[in-house]
Structure formats: C-alpha cells, structure tokens
Amino acid sequence: MAGPDIDEDFAVFVRSRQRALVRAAYLVCGDHHAAQDLVQGALAKAAGRWNQLGEGAPEAYVRRIVYHDAISLWRKLRREQPYDVQAPELQQLAGATAPDAAQEWVSGADVRVALIGLPPGQRAVLVLRYYEDLSEAQIAEVLQVSPGTVKSQAHSALRNLRAALPELAAALAGEEGAQR
Amino acid sequence: MTDRDLYEVLDRAADPVGEVDLLVAAWAVGCRQRRRRRAAWVASGGVLVAATLLGAVPLVGWLSGTETPAPAGQSEAPEPGEASDTAQGPDSDVRRGAPAVLVLGDNFTLGDSRTLDTATTAQVEGGQWQLMDGGLRPIYPQGVGVRLTHSAGEWAVRACGLDIKVAGGVADGRVELTDDWQILPDPDPGASCVGGPWHSAGEWQDLMATRPWVGTTDGTLVLAGWAGQSPQLVEASMAFARADEPDPRTGPESPVTFTDLEDEWVEVPAERARAALTDEAWVDADPAHRLRLQKIRLPDTGEVLSLQGCNDLETPAFWSVSGGTLVLGATSGTDMMCYDEAALEDRLAPALFGSYPRMRLSGDYLVVTGGVPEEFVPGPLG
Numbered sequence: 001m002a003g004p005d006i007d008e009d010f011a012v013f014v015r016s017r018q019r020a021l022v023r024a025a026y027l028v029c030g031d032h033h034a035a036q037d038l039v040q041g042a043l044a045k046a047a048g049r050w051n052q053l054g055e056g057a058p059e060a061y062v063r064r065i066v067y068h069d070a071i072s073l074w075r076k077l078r079r080e081q082p083y084d085v086q087a088p089e090l091q092q093l094a095g096a097t098a099p100d101a102a103q104e105w106v107s108g109a110d111v112r113v114a115l116i117g118l119p120p121g122q123r124a125v126l127v128l129r130y131y132e133d134l135s136e137a138q139i140a141e142v143l144q145v146s147p148g149t150v151k152s153q154a155h156s157a158l159r160n161l162r163a164a165l166p167e168l169a170a171a172l173a174g175e176e177g178a179q180r
Numbered sequence: 181m182t183d184r185d186l187y188e189v190l191d192r193a194a195d196p197v198g199e200v201d202l203l204v205a206a207w208a209v210g211c212r213q214r215r216r217r218r219a220a221w222v223a224s225g226g227v228l229v230a231a232t233l234l235g236a237v238p239l240v241g242w243l244s245g246t247e248t249p250a251p252a253g254q255s256e257a258p259e260p261g262e263a264s265d266t267a268q269g270p271d272s273d274v275r276r277g278a279p280a281v282l283v284l285g286d287n288f289t290l291g292d293s294r295t296l297d298t299a300t301t302a303q304v305e306g307g308q309w310q311l312m313d314g315g316l317r318p319i320y321p322q323g324v325g326v327r328l329t330h331s332a333g334e335w336a337v338r339a340c341g342l343d344i345k346v347a348g349g350v351a352d353g354r355v356e357l358t359d360d361w362q363i364l365p366d367p368d369p370g371a372s373c374v375g376g377p378w379h380s381a382g383e384w385q386d387l388m389a390t391r392p393w394v395g396t397t398d399g400t401l402v403l404a405g406w407a408g409q410s411p412q413l414v415e416a417s418m419a420f421a422r423a424d425e426p427d428p429r430t431g432p433e434s435p436v437t438f439t440d441l442e443d444e445w446v447e448v449p450a451e452r453a454r455a456a457l458t459d460e461a462w463v464d465a466d467p468a469h470r471l472r473l474q475k476i477r478l479p480d481t482g483e484v485l486s487l488q489g490c491n492d493l494e495t496p497a498f499w500s501v502s503g504g505t506l507v508l509g510a511t512s513g514t515d516m517m518c519y520d521e522a523a524l525e526d527r528l529a530p531a532l533f534g535s536y537p538r539m540r541l542s543g544d545y546l547v548v549t550g551g552v553p554e555e556f557v558p559g560p561l562g
Contacts, residue, residue, distance in 0.1 A: 006207045014203045022202075023194035032196055040202045040209070047210025064488075108192035115193065130183060131190040144446070144470045168189070 010050050013058055014043055020132075021066060027127045028070040030116045035070075042066045064142050067128070071120040114164035121145075122157035129154055276415075278408035279535035279551045280387055282378065284309030284328055285400030299394035299401070301349030304330040309401045311378060319377060326378050328401070337384050340374070343367035344381045346388065354391040355403065361385060383407055393538070404536055406551075413535060413551030416461040419453035420445035420473055420546040430456050431543025441475035441485065445546050450558070457542055460549075463556045465528055473546075487529055528556050 018039060025035035042065035046058050053061055115123050121143070128139045129150075136154075140147045162168060297303075308329040311319040319325060326339040335355070336345035347359035363381055378384065392405025406415075421428035423444040447470040450462035465471050472488040537550025 005211075006203065010207065011203055014206060018200055018202050019197070022200050023191075023197045026194050026197045027190060035197065036200055036202065039200075040206050043202055043206035044209035047207045050210070108189075108195050111189055111193035127190065130186040131194075133183070133187070144472065 007047075007050055010047060013046075017059055017062075018043070021062065024127055024132055025066050025070055027112075027115060027131060028067065028120070028124050030112065038066050038069050041069065060142070063132075064144075067124050067142055068144075071124055110165060114161055117164050118157055118160050122153050122160065125150055125153040126157040126161070276412065276554075277386070277390075277406040277551075278411055279413065279537075280392075280403075280405055280407040281536045282311065282387070282392075282403045283400065284311055284403070285398075297396050298353040299350050299396045301330075301333075301351075303396055304350055304394070304401065305333075306331060307399075307401065309399075326376070335388065337378075337381075338367075339379055340371055341366075341368050342373075342379060342381060344384060348388075350394050353395075354393055355388055355405070356391065357388060404538075411531070411551075412554070413531060414461070414554050414557055415549065416463045416532070416552045416557050417453070417547050417549040418450075418463055418471075418532060419448040419457060419542075420471075420548065421448050421544060422446075423472065425544055428456075428544035430545065434541045436539040436541055436546065438475065440541065440546065441473075443474065445473040447471040447473075448545065453545070453547075457545060457547065461557045463528065463532070463552055463558075471529060473548075485533070487533060528552055531556075 021039045021042075022035050025038045026032055029035055029038065039062075042062045045065055046053055046062050050058075115126070118126065124143060125139055128134045128142060129136075134142065136147045136150045139150045143150070145153075308327055310325050310327050320339075324340055326337065326342070329336045329338070330349070333349060334345050334347050335349075335357070337343075343364040344361055346357050346361045348355065348357040350356060361381070373379075387403065387405045387407035390405035390407070392403040395402040395404075423446045428448070447464060448456075449470075450464040453462045453464075474486050476486045531552045532548065532550045535551035537548045540547050540549075
C-alpha cells in the first residue's frame with residue numbers, strides 16, 4: 001500500500017527507480033543531499049502531472065529534469081561555493097598520495113574527485129552513457145543537444161578522466177578506441 | 181576495459197548514496213504544485229483562460245501590471261501620427277512596447293477548436309463591440325462603457341468623454357487605417373466621466389497604429405497588437421524544428437494547425453534561423469537548454485502549450501487568428517528558474533510566450549513571433 005492518497009502506479013515507479021536516479025544524480029552533482037533534492041523535485045513534478053505521464057514514459061521525463069537541474073545546480077554552486085574543494089572527504093583526497101599507476105583498481109572516491117573535475121556537460125554525458133547505459137541518441141534527447149555534441153562530450157570526458165585517473169588511462173584509451 | 185567495467189567504477193563512486201525513500205514527500209509536493217498551478221490559473225491565468233475560452237477583457241491591463249489609465253478627458257491625445265514612441269507603426273523596423281490583446285463583444289463563444297476566423301472589412305462592417313472583463317461581462321455598465329464600432333469604412337471609439345474615429349478597415353487580416361484620426365475634443369461637455377481601461381484616445385491610437393491582427397467569431401472581435409509602455413518589449417522571433425526532423429528545410433509560409441502543434445518541436449539556434457529563414461530579429465535560449473514545445477492535454481486544465489527548457493512553462497490556451505496561431509495565456513507555473521548562462525532564459529520564454537505571440541510555418545520551421553526584453557535581441561535595433 002502506498003498510502004491512502006498516493007497513486008499506486010506512481011508508488012511502484014518511485015520505489016523501483018528512486019535509488020538508481022539518486023545515485024546517477026549524485027555522480028553528476030557530487031553532493032548526496034543535492035542529489036536527493038534534485039530527484040525529489042523531479043519526482044514531485046512527475047507526481048503533479050501523473051495522470052498525463054503515467055501511461056507514457058515517466059522515467060524519461062524525470063531523468064530529463066534531474067539532469068538539467070543537476071547541471072544548473074552545479075553551475076550555480078560552482079559559482080557560489082565550489083563544493084568540490086569544500087567537502088572534507090575530497091579535501092582529504094586532495095592531499096592523498098596518488099595511487100600507484102600500475103594499480104588497476106581505482107576507488108570510488110578517486111572517481112568522484114575525477115568526475116567533479118569534469119565540466120558538467122561532460123560529466124552528465126559520461127554518467128548517462130556508462131552508468132545509465134543510454135545510447136547517444138537517448139542522451140541527446142535527455143540533454144537536448146545534438147548527437148554530435150554527445151559524441152564530442154563523451155570523447156572529451158574520457159580524455160579528461162584519463163588525465164585525472166592515470167591508473168585508468170590505458171583502459172580508457174581502449175574504451176575510447178572501441179567506440180570508434 | 182569494457183562498458184561493464186566502467187559502469188562498476190562509476191557504481192562504486194556512487195556508493196555513499198544509501199537507501200532513499202522519496203515517495204511520500206514527492207507525492208505531497210507534487211500535489212501541492214498541482215493545486216498551486218490550479219490556483220494560479222484561477223487567480224491570474226484563469227482570467228485569461230476564461231477570456232480565451234469564453235470571452236473577454238482588455239488583456240493589456242494584465243500585462244501592464246496595475247497601471248491606472250488616465251481619467252477620461254484628461255488623457256493627452258496625441259496628434260494624428262504621433263502615437264507614443266513605445267508603440268510604433270507597421271513600417272517601423274522594430275516594434276517596441278507592450279503586446280496587447282483586446283477582446284470585444286457582447287457575447288463570446290469559441291468552439292472546441294478554439295479558433296477565430298481571420299476578419300475582413302466586410303465582416304467588421306456594421307459591427308459594434310464593447311470591452312469585456314475577466315468575469316465575462318462588459319467591463320463597464322451597459323451603455324456607458326467603451327465601444328468600438330466599424331461603420332461606413334470608419335473605425336470609431338466612443339465612451340463618456342471620448343469620441344474618436346479614423347477611416348479604415350481590415351487588410352490581410354490586420355487593421356488598416358487610411359486617414360488621420362479625428363478626435364472630438366469635448367464630446368460630453370459637463371458630463372462627469374470616470375476613466376478606465378482603454379478610455380483614452382492615446383491608447384487606441386497606439387494600438388491601431390501597430391496594425392493589430394483581427395479575428396472574429398460569433399460577434400466577437402479580437403485585436404492583437406502593441407500598446408502601452410510596460411512591459412517594454414521588442415518584437416523578435418524564435419524558430420523551432422520538429423524533434424524528429426534532423427534536416428528541416430525552408431519553404432513557403434503557411435498557417436500553423438493544431439495538428440502541427442501535437443508534434444514535439446525543438447528550438448533552433450538563432451544563428452541557424454537567421455541563416456535559413458528571413459532577415460528578422462531572432463532570439464534563442466541557452467544552447468544547453470533548448471526549449472521544446474508541444475501541445476498537450478492536461479487532465480486538470482485541458483489543452484496547453486507545454487514548454488520545456490531548463491524547467492517547465494505552460495501557456496494555457498491559444499487560438500488561431502489571421503492565418504497564424506495567436507498564443508494567449510498567462511504563463512502559469514512560471515517556475516522556469518535557470519542558473520548561470522541560462523539565467524536569462526527564465527525571462528525570455530515567459531516574455532515571448534506571454535506576449536500573445538503569433539505562429540507561422542516556414543517550410544519545416546515553426547516560427548513564433550512575439551515580444552521579448554531588448555537584451556535578448558542581438559545587434560543594433562532600429
């Protein structure tokens with residue numbers, strides 16, 4: 001039971017997708033609470049017009065709002081308070097010794113630091129492509145950019161990630177090569 | 181490294197996210213937003229929705245905020261041809277001022293199609309219309325309000341303390357004036373006239389000088405032009421192409437149909453519109469937040485024109501006039517909050533789509549022309 005007033009289909013949708021959406025939003029915006037707020041805001045908008053969306057593609061609608069708001073939020077926060085250097089976890093990482101270049105395994109924290117270093121558009125494309133497993137056409141739809149932009153953003157994202165994570169460089173080079 | 185490996189790397193990076201339960205909060209907020217949208221509809225847009233559907237109202241008052249028109253008899257009626265510099269004539273390169281729509285009639289009905297017919301001189305000849313209010317009643321008491329008539333090839337406006345006329349009719353769906361205005365200085369000597377909306381000669385001269393579009397249906401007349409000084413907007417256009425049309429082509433212009441608007445349209449960058457289409461002022465939103473436009477049906481409110489950019493915007497209704505589509509509407513749910521380089525977008529779209537823009541098809545392109553703040557229009561303006 002979702003509750004006396006909550007639409008059952010909406011409840012099923014939220015319960016099945018909320019965690020994945022918040023995780024993806026977290027990768028894009030770099031802040032757990034902001035990610036939750038973004039997803040909750042998008043879900044609220046979906047709830048406000050659920051009668052219309054319920055039979056369509058609510059996830060695409062929610063995802064589009066999340067990503068756009070995440071990018072906007074990132075730009076706003078970056079201007080007001082660059083939280084990438086404020087977060088204690090990241091400050092600690094900033095002073096840490098670089099991992100062994102030969103080490104194949106990279107920690108989640110390493111990746112988070114690297115992601116935060118990417119421009120928001122590149123980060124969004126990277127997450128949509130490799131975490132959400134969307135096609136270039138689908139990513140173009142979500143971000144409302146051309147497929148060519150998606151391709152170039154993905155290329156730049158992998159290049160920048162490779163630079164930020166030398167231990168992934170070889171693997172990412174192979175990944176990029178495999179794209180061609 | 182495979183896609184799967186990269187996925188796992190990213191998945192590890194997302195590990196700090198624990199369990200979340202957003203259901204109850206999201207549903208509650210969504211319901212509140214829906215109620216607020218409905219309330220906003222009633223409070224402001226509702227007037228316009230009602231006006232759109234059922235009748236009524238000099239809408240420029242809504243656009244202009246709470247300006248109080250000068251009392252009758254006290255307005256400075258400009259000399260013929262000296263309409264205010266904020267509303268310029270049809271030959272001006274750039275239209276500035278406040279977009280205005282007047283709905284006049286003793287009764288008002290719009291069918292399900294919500295369309296108006298393009299008026300002709302023959303259709304307006306012999307007609308008389310009074311301003312309607314948001315409650316779908318005459319804005320002034322019967323017999324003392326502002327009345328527009330067209331008779332014997334003359335447009336005339338009559339109210340207590342106001343008697344002006346000008347030769348003209350309708351040409352190509354727009355008001356055509358063929359002579360100077362004749363203004364009777366004191367038509368009601370000794371009368372104690374009370375001012376109100378559209379109770380001054382200057383307002384009418386401003387509006388009619390912009391050659392407003394004219395639509396009719398069942399005894400109702402709609403004039404859509406420019407008048408007044410606030411908000412101060414300039415005319416500009418935004419182009420859209422169908423979302424599933426990767427290579428839109430130019431072609432002859434044609435009216436927009438409601439069927440066309442059921443397709444999803446994506447904003448075209450101004451630079452591309454300028455290269456592909458006519459030489460007019462083109463505007464666009466931030467490239468990262470291209471607007472998407474589509475007519476949709478909402479269960480609560482019926483058909484609306486939905487705009488999605490960095491956030492959502494909806495205009496509640498629209499009608500067709502003069503071969504194009506005139507979008508009418510309060511921009512309800514104006515929560516288009518954008519940041520950074522898209523910061524101006526939250527003003528561009530509401531301004532354009534709140535200015536009763538016209539629509540036309542130009543080949544595969546949908547062109548929306550309305551009023552926007554001047555800072556959105558690139559290059560020097562005439």
